[in-house]
Amino acid sequence: MPRSPQQYEEVRSEMRNKILQKSILYFAKNGFSGTKISDLSKHIGIGQGTIYVYFESKERLFQEILKQINRPKDIKRLKFLSKLPIRARQKIHYLTHEILKQLEADHSFSAMIALHTQILLEQDEEHSSDGTTYQSKLYQFTAKIIEQGQREGSVVFGHPLKLADYYWGVVYLYALKKLFTTKYEMISADDLNRTLLKEKGGE
Amino acid sequence: MPRSPQQYEEVRSEMRNKILQKSILYFAKNGFSGTKISDLSKHIGIGQGTIYVYFESKERLFQEILKQINRPKDIKRLKFLSKLPIRARQKIHYLTHEILKQLEADHSFSAMIALHTQILLEQDEEHSSDGTTYQSKLYQFTAKIIEQGQREGSVVFGHPLKLADYYWGVVYLYALKKLFTTKYEMISADDLNRTLLKEKGGE
Amino acid sequence: MPRSPQQYEEVRSEMRNKILQKSILYFAKNGFSGTKISDLSKHIGIGQGTIYVYFESKERLFQEILKQINRPKDIKRLKFLSKLPIRARQKIHYLTHEILKQLEADHSFSAMIALHTQILLEQDEEHSSDGTTYQSKLYQFTAKIIEQGQREGSVVFGHPLKLADYYWGVVYLYALKKLFTTKYEMISADDLNRTLLKEKGGE
Amino acid sequence: MPRSPQQYEEVRSEMRNKILQKSILYFAKNGFSGTKISDLSKHIGIGQGTIYVYFESKERLFQEILKQINRPKDIKRLKFLSKLPIRARQKIHYLTHEILKQLEADHSFSAMIALHTQILLEQDEEHSSDGTTYQSKLYQFTAKIIEQGQREGSVVFGHPLKLADYYWGVVYLYALKKLFTTKYEMISADDLNRTLLKEKGGE
DNA sequence: CATGAATGAGCTTTCATTCAT
DNA sequence: GATGAATGAAAGCTCATTCAT
Numbered sequence: 001m002p003r004s005p006q007q008y009e010e011v012r013s014e015m016r017n018k019i020l021q022k023s024i025l026y027f028a029k030n031g032f033s034g035t036k037i038s039d040l041s042k043h044i045g046i047g048q049g050t051i052y053v054y055f056e057s058k059e060r061l062f063q064e065i066l067k068q069i070n071r072p073k074d075i076k077r078l079k080f081l082s083k084l085p086i087r088a089r090q091k092i093h094y095l096t097h098e099i100l101k102q103l104e105a106d107h108s109f110s111a112m113i114a115l116h117t118q119i120l121l122e123q124d125e126e127h128s129s130d131g132t133t134y135q136s137k138l139y140q141f142t143a144k145i146i147e148q149g150q151r152e153g154s155v156v157f158g159h160p161l162k163l164a165d166y167y168w169g170v171v172y173l174y175a176l177k178k179l180f181t182t183k184y185e186m187i188s189a190d191d192l193n194r195t196l197l198k199e200k201g202g203e
Numbered sequence: 204m205p206r207s208p209q210q211y212e213e214v215r216s217e218m219r220n221k222i223l224q225k226s227i228l229y230f231a232k233n234g235f236s237g238t239k240i241s242d243l244s245k246h247i248g249i250g251q252g253t254i255y256v257y258f259e260s261k262e263r264l265f266q267e268i269l270k271q272i273n274r275p276k277d278i279k280r281l282k283f284l285s286k287l288p289i290r291a292r293q294k295i296h297y298l299t300h301e302i303l304k305q306l307e308a309d310h311s312f313s314a315m316i317a318l319h320t321q322i323l324l325e326q327d328e329e330h331s332s333d334g335t336t337y338q339s340k341l342y343q344f345t346a347k348i349i350e351q352g353q354r355e356g357s358v359v360f361g362h363p364l365k366l367a368d369y370y371w372g373v374v375y376l377y378a379l380k381k382l383f384t385t386k387y388e389m390i391s392a393d394d395l396n397r398t399l400l401k402e403k404g405g406e
Numbered sequence: 407m408p409r410s411p412q413q414y415e416e417v418r419s420e421m422r423n424k425i426l427q428k429s430i431l432y433f434a435k436n437g438f439s440g441t442k443i444s445d446l447s448k449h450i451g452i453g454q455g456t457i458y459v460y461f462e463s464k465e466r467l468f469q470e471i472l473k474q475i476n477r478p479k480d481i482k483r484l485k486f487l488s489k490l491p492i493r494a495r496q497k498i499h500y501l502t503h504e505i506l507k508q509l510e511a512d513h514s515f516s517a518m519i520a521l522h523t524q525i526l527l528e529q530d531e532e533h534s535s536d537g538t539t540y541q542s543k544l545y546q547f548t549a550k551i552i553e554q555g556q557r558e559g560s561v562v563f564g565h566p567l568k569l570a571d572y573y574w575g576v577v578y579l580y581a582l583k584k585l586f587t588t589k590y591e592m593i594s595a596d597d598l599n600r601t602l603l604k605e606k607g608g609e
Numbered sequence: 610m611p612r613s614p615q616q617y618e619e620v621r622s623e624m625r626n627k628i629l630q631k632s633i634l635y636f637a638k639n640g641f642s643g644t645k646i647s648d649l650s651k652h653i654g655i656g657q658g659t660i661y662v663y664f665e666s667k668e669r670l671f672q673e674i675l676k677q678i679n680r681p682k683d684i685k686r687l688k689f690l691s692k693l694p695i696r697a698r699q700k701i702h703y704l705t706h707e708i709l710k711q712l713e714a715d716h717s718f719s720a721m722i723a724l725h726t727q728i729l730l731e732q733d734e735e736h737s738s739d740g741t742t743y744q745s746k747l748y749q750f751t752a753k754i755i756e757q758g759q760r761e762g763s764v765v766f767g768h769p770l771k772l773a774d775y776y777w778g779v780v781y782l783y784a785l786k787k788l789f790t791t792k793y794e795m796i797s798a799d800d801l802n803r804t805l806l807k808e809k810g811g812e
Numbered sequence: 813c814a815t816g817a818a819t820g821a822g823c824t825t826t827c828a829t830t831c832a833t
Numbered sequence: 834g835a836t837g838a839a840t841g842a843a844a845g846c847t848c849a850t851t852c853a854t
Contacts, residue, residue: 003854008816015817033237037845047819052846158391166394169376177372188361191369191398199402214834240828250836252830261828417813440642443849453815455851464849564797572800575786579778594767597775597804605808612833617837624838646824656840661825 016054019044021108024065028111028179032062069112075137082141088149089197095145096192099171103178104186113175139164146196155196167195219257222247224311227268231314231382235265272315278340285344291352292400298348299395302374306381307389316378342367349399358399370398422460425450427514430471434517434585438468475518481543488547494555495603501551502598505577509584510592519581545570552602561602573601625663628653630717633674637720637788641671678721684746691750697758698806704754705801708780712787713795722784748773755805764805776804 003011022044027035037058041048055061081091102109142164149155156163174187225247230238240261244251258264284294305312345367352358359366377390428450433441443464447454461467487497508515548570555561562569580593612620631653636644646667650657664670690700711718751773758764765772783796 003815007854011817031234031237034234036843038843048845049819049847050817053817053819056846058845156393156397158394159388162388163394166390169380170373173372173376185362185365187369190359191361191366194359194397195394211834218834239826244837251828251838252836253834255829256834421813437640437643440640442847447816454817454849455815456813458850459813562799562803564800565794568794569800572796575782576779579782583778591768591771593775596765597767597772600765600803601800612836616833620838645822647822657824658826658840659838662838662840665825667824 012054015046015050019046019051019054019061020065020068023061024068024108024111024115025179027062027065028114032058066115069115071112075141078138078141082144087154088145088152089154091145092149092155092193092196093189095142096189100186100189100192103171103174107179110175110178113172114179116172138168142167149196154198156198163196167192170195215257218249218253222249222254222257222264223267223271226264227271227311227314227318228382230265230268231317235261269318272318274315278344281341281344285347285351290357291348291355292357294348295352295358295396295399296392298345299392303389303392303395306374306377310382313378313381316375317382319375341371345370352399357401359401366399370395373398418460421452421456425452425457425460425467426470426474429467430474430514430517430521431585433468433471434520438464472521475521477518481547484544484547488550488554493560494551494558495560497551498555498561498599498602499595501548502595506592506595506598509577509580513585516581516584519578520585522578544574548573555602560604562604569602573598576601621663624655624659628655628660628663628670629674629677632670633677633717633720633724634788636671636674637723641667675724678724680721684750687747687750691753696763697754697761698763700754701758701764701802701805702798704751705798709795709798709801712780712784716788719784719787722781723788725781747777751776758805763807765807772805776801779804 023040026040026043035058037048037051041051044051051061055064078095081095084091103113139161143160146155146160146163150157150160170187170192178186226243229243229246238261240251240254244254247254254264258267281298284298287294306316342364346363349358349363349366353360353363373390373395381389429446432446432449441464443454443457447457450457457467461470484501487501490497509519545567549566552561552566552569556563556566576593576598584592632649635649635652644667646657646660650660653660660667660670664673687704690704693700712722748770752769755764755769755772759766759769779796779801787795
């Protein structure tokens, strides 16, 4: 007896996600052209053909992964943080804390961040446009916090967006390290904060 | 009239260098597996076969490029800098200045730096060992300067090697940006220095 | 309530026939290797797996279709026609009339005829032997009529079997046209008859 | 020392033609989906990759073959024949003679004709448009001759284009037979002529 | 029985490498 | 030496077939 449409949909959705999740790390580590479908499918634990049941090509799978990366949830949380009625210094401390926690705990967070580098490496227009959108929103809210901090005297002088870009660049850097090196020591919260914050005394 | 052996040698050496130089950027941008010999030779302006006159395989050409990157000159200069009888703060200011100048001026310096990331991305053992050696020496001398700075009170607290790694990580980051994005604003000397240096007042 | 064995048998037989009937046109249009099971099952309106409940392989399904084509009924009718105590000219007129009527009315008659061409295109031995058998019987009885006609002076000169082959060849031709072209005008009875028959005056 | 551009051009052109020529028969016999690149290249006597040096895909190679088929030379000769100041009966006798000669002698003429059937089988629009053009021109000039014959009383009654289509249909039929069956007897000139011509007496 | 998701053998295509010129 | 056409191993992709439900 055939399964109901809902059951099928559920099974499909589950497998699709499994492929997507397990692929992120693989693509992040090996890049697009460095990733072989045969290896990938072995790593996921499915047949090669199965990937093509869910994605029409390797290219397309990669694009879907890049879409996955744009997590609106992250953006919302940052937006919320930026609007809280507290000191900028405190916001930055909190943001740094959160990021380091995620880098430490969640392997796919690192992969996600690393794939941003991938987006830069591949100069395909479609990708970069998506990436830019996400990036720019993250950067905008970070820049807001930076501006506040500059008014309050806790954040260093400089163009807010450029500073935001610097801050997130450093995050990228350590995501890469987390992903590719085995015995890596994470950056300290102080070091990351110092990209933006002045020393405490100066307030 | 047949040329002398020296002339032959010179001509050979010239072409070999041309290939090497023009390949750096290509590999840096596209990675090892993302670089096709057909594209590369077109970019260099020679026939595909010519590459194989000078390098026995793509693999080998890539290795030679990685060797090129390990510029002993740079290490020597840094070693010299580390031993000068001046303040660490001044040394760091000077180092930062030099690096930013090179990043701005020399395209292949950025490529070189970016290839270090490449080395991380490709998990081939042979490469990484070479890379590590070079890296570690650069880091060691940078760490020396950091230690001096910590004694003098101008450099922030933390494990010297870890801080050196952080400093060079930021340099990598901006090398990547230089290489892959068109309209990019470089990091300011202040921002880069702040990875290591305390604010001026604190000395 | 469980069904009786007969009912089961009936249901089975019904589905088997449905698949067979709906497949003829598909195979006729696209050939053996040009027909995908996924497309075919969609066209029939059943699941892919269902085909394999009734036929052990695509190869086997195709063979069954070819068997279907060998309609003993047709052969019997032609045999009967060939033995009637009437003029050959009349027999041929009748045969032509019948064929054109079927070509016009019955889509699967065209498909059937077209599949003979398919049999020729695919050089699989097993198929062709079946086909040949059928063909030869049809040809034999047609040749009988031709011989009669030659004796009576109404049919043109030539080897009877070769003429029979020519006649049926033209029928194949218009079956193909019916099948593959949309706005097609059928051959006239006169044109088809003229493959065999002399002009009326000559009797 | 590298070859001159002309030399390369010549070599390229030669190989391209070799592939094209040797492929016609293969595609004609096995159809598009029945033709494997591996078999084809073996049959041509070259490596699989070589085909892709000259044609970007199997699909494309097939399209080029279909183009090849449209031989303007044939059309010109038929146009010339249609305008000669001789009897239509004579023209048709000559045309039939020429066609049978070519069918007998030139294997690729049969293949060419057979591929027209292929064009019908594959319902791709791009192909059919080309095919139609060629077909229609051949048909037009044949129809011209038929009209002349009808005025002269030597050709049977009926729509000229439809009769032309019938005549060429029979040619297709015997091209197919030539191509696919080993021990085949060709149609006689008389039989082919009879598709159009009345018996001699009737003039 | 009926289903369609999963599979892998086998196809098409790519690209590092060879080699005649 | 220098070239780019030719190659085939290996990659991407398809589709007949299997199988849990």
